[in-house]
Amino acid sequence: MPDPKPKGEKADGSAVPLTRADRARTVASVLRRQVMRGAFFGGVLPDERALIAEFGTSRNTVREALGLLRDEGLVERRRGVGTVVVGRAYEHPLGALSGLAEVLQRHGEVVNEVREARVIRPPLTVSRRLALPDGSKAVYLERLRRVDGVPLSLDCTYLIPEVGEPLLAHAAGTPRTLENHDVFDLIETATGTPLGSAEVSVHATVPDPATCAVLEMPEGCALLAVERLTFLADGRPADLEFLHLRGDRLTLHATLDRAAGHTEPAGSSLL
Incomplete structure (x- = not known):
């Protein structure tokens, strides 16, 4: 599913197209807060389809967002389980x-x-x-x-x-x-x-x-x-x-x- 085309705004009021990296950062910001507060039951994040629906974005954007959290040491991918929390603040x-x-x-x-x-x-x-x-x-x-x-x-x-x-x-x-x-x-x-x-x-x-x-x-x-x-x-x-x-x-x-x-x-x- 292609991403919607959210836009920012320049100082002169014209639109600025957001990149996939921008959208992934936004998704990661929301998920990071939930991870740190222990919001996911059993320490397992929703699957990709649920996250795609929740954030109205593409599979690639969700995967990039999860990759950011993985690089921070907060989550990891486990075969047969999904994305699990391994670090909490x-x-x-x-x-x-x-x-x-x-x-x-x-x-x-x-x-x-x-x-x-x-x-x-x-x-x-x-x-x-x-x-x-x-x-x-x-x-x-x-x-x-x-x-x-x-x-x-x-x-x-x-x-x-x-x-x-x-x-x-x-x-x-x-x-x-x-x-x-x-x-x-x-x-x-x-x-x-x-x-x-x-x-x-x-x-x-x-x-x-x-x-x-x-x-x-x-x-x-x-x-x-x-x-x-x-x-x-x-x-x-x-x-x-x-x-x-x-x-x-x-x-x-x-x-x-x-x-x-x-x-x-x-x-x-x-x-």
């Missing part, structure tokens, strides 16, 4: 100040492989983000986070001494504490001080070979780089994290309310 909420274990423990066993835990002199930019005097020390933690043995994130954390040193002391007295608990939980337990708020920024990047190897990522997979500065309830910065999340295994989720946060600047108008 977990959602991490952006709107809640919570650790990975808090969010993902319902999906499996979350374990942290501690790569470093020591007192250091942090880079100057880190000291300034944490409001530390130049030359001050900080506690540095580096942990590889896994769910059911699958690497999901590599977390590099800098803590102010008032928070980090009690945390290290607490961990030293309780074996495997750093392996089995989120940093947020440890901060509040070790210091008795509640956390308050956090500033978060996210960008996508291509991982360097070393990070790719540690996270056991497929070649060409994207990395979500998250920078999170967390404050104590009294407003002091306490924890600066650089989180490296596998883009094929973690998605960042938030529920946004336009009415709650939208204000129209004075003097503006809609044209």
Whole structure:
């Protein structure tokens, strides 16, 4: 069946014919979301005829879309079964100040492989983000986070001494504490001080070979780089994290309310 001829639009309003690759990308975008959310019963996608009917497109376009998902490590073709899900992403909420274990423990066993835990002199930019005097020390933690043995994130954390040193002391007295608990939980337990708020920024990047190897990522997979500065309830910065999340295994989720946060600047108008 030939594809319909959907068209885009140029800046001057004239139509732009879409290629089969464009249509395959559109189909893959919808299917990717369903795969990542576990929407297909038994982990098996509908057959090609069902997908052709659903998307109103051709067999070649559907096959190209499934090929994109296969190349991302999300699905594979099995003889006598069909296209099956082999990879799934977990959602991490952006709107809640919570650790990975808090969010993902319902999906499996979350374990942290501690790569470093020591007192250091942090880079100057880190000291300034944490409001530390130049030359001050900080506690540095580096942990590889896994769910059911699958690497999901590599977390590099800098803590102010008032928070980090009690945390290290607490961990030293309780074996495997750093392996089995989120940093947020440890901060509040070790210091008795509640956390308050956090500033978060996210960008996508291509991982360097070393990070790719540690996270056991497929070649060409994207990395979500998250920078999170967390404050104590009294407003002091306490924890600066650089989180490296596998883009094929973690998605960042938030529920946004336009009415709650939208204000129209004075003097503006809609044209």
